Amino acid sequence: MGATIPTNYVADRVWTTQGWAGDVRMSIDDRGYLTSTASGEAERLGHWVLPGMPNLHSHAFQRAMAGLAERKGRSDDSFWTWRETMYAFAAAIGPDELKAIAAQLYVEMLKSGYTQVCEFHYLHHQPDGTPYAQPEAMSLALIEAAREAGITLTLLPVLYMSGGFDGRPLTPRQRRFGHDLPSYLRLLETLQKYENEKLRVGIALHSLRAVPEDAMRNVLASDAAKSCPIHIHIAEQLGEVQDCLATRGARPVEWLLDHADVDARWTLVHATHLSAGETSRLARSGAVAGLCPTTEANLGDGLFPLADYLDAHGTLGVGSDSHISVSPVEELRWLEYGQRLSSCHRNIAARRQGDSVGETLWPAALRGGALASGLPIGELRAGARADLLVLDDRAALLAARDEHAVIDSFLFAGNAPLVRDVMVGGEWVVRHFVHRDEERIAARYRSTMERLAQR
Numbered sequence: 001m002g003a004t005i006p007t008n009y010v011a012d013r014v015w016t017t018q019g020w021a022g023d024v025r026m027s028i029d030d031r032g033y034l035t036s037t038a039s040g041e042a043e044r045l046g047h048w049v050l051p052g053m054p055n056l057h058s059h060a061f062q063r064a065m066a067g068l069a070e071r072k073g074r075s076d077d078s079f080w081t082w083r084e085t086m087y088a089f090a091a092a093i094g095p096d097e098l099k100a101i102a103a104q105l106y107v108e109m110l111k112s113g114y115t116q117v118c119e120f121h122y123l124h125h126q127p128d129g130t131p132y133a134q135p136e137a138m139s140l141a142l143i144e145a146a147r148e149a150g151i152t153l154t155l156l157p158v159l160y161m162s163g164g165f166d167g168r169p170l171t172p173r174q175r176r177f178g179h180d181l182p183s184y185l186r187l188l189e190t191l192q193k194y195e196n197e198k199l200r201v202g203i204a205l206h207s208l209r210a211v212p213e214d215a216m217r218n219v220l221a222s223d224a225a226k227s228c229p230i231h232i233h234i235a236e237q238l239g240e241v242q243d244c245l246a247t248r249g250a251r252p253v254e255w256l257l258d259h260a261d262v263d264a265r266w267t268l269v270h271a272t273h274l275s276a277g278e279t280s281r282l283a284r285s286g287a288v289a290g291l292c293p294t295t296e297a298n299l300g301d302g303l304f305p306l307a308d309y310l311d312a313h314g315t316l317g318v319g320s321d322s323h324i325s326v327s328p329v330e331e332l333r334w335l336e337y338g339q340r341l342s343s344c345h346r347n348i349a350a351r352r353q354g355d356s357v358g359e360t361l362w363p364a365a366l367r368g369g370a371l372a373s374g375l376p377i378g379e380l381r382a383g384a385r386a387d388l389l390v391l392d393d394r395a396a397l398l399a400a401r402d403e404h405a406v407i408d409s410f411l412f413a414g415n416a417p418l419v420r421d422v423m424v425g426g427e428w429v430v431r432h433f434v435h436r437d438e439e440r441i442a443a444r445y446r447s448t449m450e451r452l453a454q455r
């Protein structure tokens, strides 16, 4: 496909790390990377062009249960009761189902403006815990789904060893998530052989409660961990913070910072519950706070200390996690609105007079998401991948908007999607709001869901 598309483009306005730039020419090489600008014929891209947003946290299979856990059960409904629904649902999903669900999800991600996804993948084995004949079968289903949809994938196979901070064994429902250390390192090594321009492999530690200290140390010391991204669920729940304090004598983020060389290769997903000291230490570490505001709201997790973290120059990115929403716009909107609701003030992410909330949060999430992905994305400059969004300049919402208002209008006004075209690695995957293979992928998703519903 690379040979048939023009390699020179021109855009009226392109979002850069310095803000909007005008009349920008871009050239793309046959590997899908931007090169220094060449002269000659160029196709016009559109008026407003933005880097595509990385999605730093996804459990693809959970998309298929979105909306199935909103009916009141026990009076103390919480993350932990939701988790039981999720476990029951996961038990019905094998490689074919996972591929069908993930491909549909990835099409939806692309259409909403995500051009890359970090898949925090723990559904490794058969439902009874027995490995598949090909142990990486479920990982391959995700790789294949991403290839079909045309989204860039950072695959993060998850190490999950125990059912709590006390080291208790996995429950029967958790067994399909589990590995011992040698089998986990084998899986990592196998998956690293599949790496290419659109696939990066990294490490995920499920959480401090699921990975004992010595296992964490051994994984981080392994050859496989030398240069890849490292993700962990860290402090999503107050119960988790209390258990960590009781068993390890420190809060989760504090404990991790004390026991691992946490730096910009790390993404701490749901760094929700932070003390003031943890907030400034995490910011100084250069690690990415992985925030999933719609899921965190849906699960009643709590609120991240956004203002203090931004004041400490912390790095953040967003993920759609359980996929009750699939839209970077909604994640960033909720990130800001949660803070407004709890503080009774406006424009929280904008820390200085005259700053824009959208122009603070969108580039922050581009930068943090790119770090989390381990890929040269999130910026439209020579040497980066050509992953970009073209906004619908005919949308009523953008009529007469000047440069200073476009990103705020994109994030805070309206509900119709403004993302008209999407390019990933130099290839168009969405044009005029339509994904190149969406009908086939949606039909397969529907028949898969009908089959699952009959079980």
Ligand code: ZN
Pocket: 057, 059, 120, 233, 269, 321
């Ligand atoms: Zn998660």
